[in-house]
Amino acid sequence: MLLLNFKLLRKSLESDLEPRIAIVSMIIICISLYSFRIDVAIIAFIIALIFSRGRILFGIFTLLPLISLFVLFSAVFGGIKKIPAMISLFSIGFLIIGIHPEEIAYALMYFRFPPSFCYYVCISMRLLRVIARDLEYVSDCMRLEGIRGFRYYLKILKALATISVLRSISIAESMYSRGIDLGRRIVIVKNPGAKDLALLTSSILLLLWSYNVC
Amino acid sequence: MICLRNVSYTYPNGIKALKEVSVKIDENTFISGLTASGKSTLLRIFNGLIPNFYGGSIKGSVDIDSSPYLIFQNPDEQIIMNGVFDELAVQAIQSGRDLEDVRKISNLLKIDDIIYRKTDELSDGQKRLVTIALALISNCDMIVLDEPFSNLYPELAKRILKILLKSEKVVVMSEHRIEFSKYFDELYWVENGRISSLDDISLEKPCLSDGCVDTGRSGEVLRVEDLTFGFDSILFKDISFELNRGEICAIIGENGCGKTTLLRLIAGLLRPWSGEIHVKGSVSICYSNPHYHLFEKRVGDEIDVSIFDLKCIENRNPNSLSFGEAKRVAISKAFKADILLLDEPSAGQDFLFKRKLIDVAKRLNKTVIMATHDLSLARDCDVIVKL
Numbered sequence: 001m002l003l004l005n006f007k008l009l010r011k012s013l014e015s016d017l018e019p020r021i022a023i024v025s026m027i028i029i030c031i032s033l034y035s036f037r038i039d040v041a042i043i044a045f046i047i048a049l050i051f052s053r054g055r056i057l058f059g060i061f062t063l064l065p066l067i068s069l070f071v072l073f074s075a076v077f078g079g080i081k082k083i084p085a086m087i088s089l090f091s092i093g094f095l096i097i098g099i100h101p102e103e104i105a106y107a108l109m110y111f112r113f114p115p116s117f118c119y120y121v122c123i124s125m126r127l128l129r130v131i132a133r134d135l136e137y138v139s140d141c142m143r144l145e146g147i148r149g150f151r152y153y154l155k156i157l158k159a160l161a162t163i164s165v166l167r168s169i170s171i172a173e174s175m176y177s178r179g180i181d182l183g184r185r186i187v188i189v190k191n192p193g194a195k196d197l198a199l200l201t202s203s204i205l206l207l208l209w210s211y212n213v214c
Numbered sequence: 215m216i217c218l219r220n221v222s223y224t225y226p227n228g229i230k231a232l233k234e235v236s237v238k239i240d241e242n243t244f245i246s247g248l249t250a251s252g253k254s255t256l257l258r259i260f261n262g263l264i265p266n267f268y269g270g271s272i273k274g275s276v277d278i279d280s281s282p283y284l285i286f287q288n289p290d291e292q293i294i295m296n297g298v299f300d301e302l303a304v305q306a307i308q309s310g311r312d313l314e315d316v317r318k319i320s321n322l323l324k325i326d327d328i329i330y331r332k333t334d335e336l337s338d339g340q341k342r343l344v345t346i347a348l349a350l351i352s353n354c355d356m357i358v359l360d361e362p363f364s365n366l367y368p369e370l371a372k373r374i375l376k377i378l379l380k381s382e383k384v385v386v387m388s389e390h391r392i393e394f395s396k397y398f399d400e401l402y403w404v405e406n407g408r409i410s411s412l413d414d415i416s417l418e419k420p421c422l423s424d425g426c427v428d429t430g431r432s433g434e435v436l437r438v439e440d441l442t443f444g445f446d447s448i449l450f451k452d453i454s455f456e457l458n459r460g461e462i463c464a465i466i467g468e469n470g471c472g473k474t475t476l477l478r479l480i481a482g483l484l485r486p487w488s489g490e491i492h493v494k495g496s497v498s499i500c501y502s503n504p505h506y507h508l509f510e511k512r513v514g515d516e517i518d519v520s521i522f523d524l525k526c527i528e529n530r531n532p533n534s535l536s537f538g539e540a541k542r543v544a545i546s547k548a549f550k551a552d553i554l555l556l557d558e559p560s561a562g563q564d565f566l567f568k569r570k571l572i573d574v575a576k577r578l579n580k581t582v583i584m585a586t587h588d589l590s591l592a593r594d595c596d597v598i599v600k601l
Contacts, residue, residue: 102295125296177286180308
């Protein structure tokens with residue numbers, strides 16, 4: 001039976017890209033994917049694969065049940081040609097999700113987004129990691145209890161709901177008790193490296209190419 | 215300064231947590247009491263979380279000069295950022311301090327080696343040190359700690375306590391381990407929502423109860439041979455020990471030495487680098503966070519409430535319990551297996567439960583392996599493994 005592999009999901013959440021470059025590149029690649037051409041989608045997937053050093057595969061593998069569901073619905077409703085673009089979109093998303101949440105927040109603040117919005121993004125992304133880790137432990141306990149099959153998925157869903165609520169409350173409580181001011185702007189940036197510039201260049205080239213072939 | 219006069223508090227779900235509490239706090243204060251007696255509720259009133267965040271009904275007069283910094287019982291619940299440095303930096307900037315202060319505090323607490331690590335990768339003890347660093351970085355005049363040392367090795371706990379007491383802040387600490395009380399000026403005991411002086415309480419360590427006689431040991435159930443493991447680097451090397459049915463083993467060691475990892479290895483959740491683990495019988499694990507184990511609507515649906523006499527909370531939702539109560543339920547659930555792996559079972563537990571845990575394990579002839587920092591609990595075990 002396929003157990004959800006939260007260990008792999010956590011492995012996919014590691015990226016050393018410079019967040020500002022990653023955000024801009026992701027937007028550019030998303031625009032390119034809007035052509036829904038299969039060759040553009042394949043190149044976008046390869047870019048994500050290279051710049052995540054293959055880690056997106058862990059994420060894709062973990063999300064296989066979700067992607068399978070998506071493929072099924074696409075086949076039923078006649079959107080089968082859009083599947084490669086959607087898978088590439090997932091992959092590009094993992095490039096961003098893998099970056100430290102606070103680095104994303106600093107980058108958004110750098111781009112002059114309202115600080116409170118940046119904190120919300122940061123906390124949501126952090127919550128994703130915390131929940132992935134929590135579910136890994138819960139999954140461990142279920143394995144030891146010998147819970148399998150439908151009951152496993154049911155319990156994981158229950159756990160997901162419970163842990164999401166509990167974690168959200170505890171983070172809210174912590175922020176309240178610590179007097180965190182969501183209006184305060186904090187910008188700590190690192191300089192882009194050669195890898196980041198290569199990502200930006202390849203995404204611009206992809207955009208130009210997709211614009212030309214359309 | 216904090217002054218409470220005849221304060222009674224009832225949670226929104228109708229549970230009366232405090233009754234007519236009067237206390238004045240203007241110097242270093244130690245608060246102890248039985249599990250679920252109202253200590254954490256009291257500390258949340260000091261911080262203003264009750265009633266502002268929790269709601270509920272509060273009666274009596276509460277005077278607080280300036281809101282103190284509260285360190286939660288579960289360090290995992292306090293950390294909001296992904297990186298240790300960012301966590302400290304955000305607190306420093308929020309408190310109007312510069313990043314140089316982050317360096318000074320991390321030097322003081324000797325957490326320089328973890329400052330660039332992800333908070334998710336830290337052990338509970340290391341997370342606890344981060345939360346204490348946050349408190350020191352904050353500009354609050356008072357630090358309120360809710361059972362801060364259950365995740366820390368005793369030597370380290372003493373060192374940290376001395377650092378806190380030397381800071382120019384008033385320290386209020388709730389703790390089950392009475393041995394820390396000697397460092398404080400004011401001592402209080404909380405029981406059934408009422409507060410009294412700790413001097414008026416006689417604490418006698420209970421003996422093995424009549425019905426909990428050691429049933430003797432028979433047959434080897436666990437053998438660990440030359441176990442070596444690590445993640446990025448080696449964590450422990452050539453660990454060997456064996457346990458018979460009914461034996462209780464404590465794994466002790468400094469923070470981050472791999473106690474929880476050893477439990478996970480024994481459970482078969484991780485694969486050792488080298489060495490072998492032979493287990494006979496079913497295994498259950500109880501992590502330090504009890505909420506990893508509790509997903510039913512009623513406590514009675516989760517466990518056999520008779521094991522630890524938890525009949526009084528049988529109909530409660532496990533998520534509405536205090537940390538200590540939830541931990542007891544999670545430990546009770548682990549008793550379904552032959553071999554119990556318990557991570558910090560004494561966290562949030564009073565001295566009565568610690569004794570009872572050993573009594574019940576012996577009565578039911580269960581093999582228990584516990585990772586703990588509580589040396590008084592470890593001394594009551596049959597085998598001690600030091601990492």
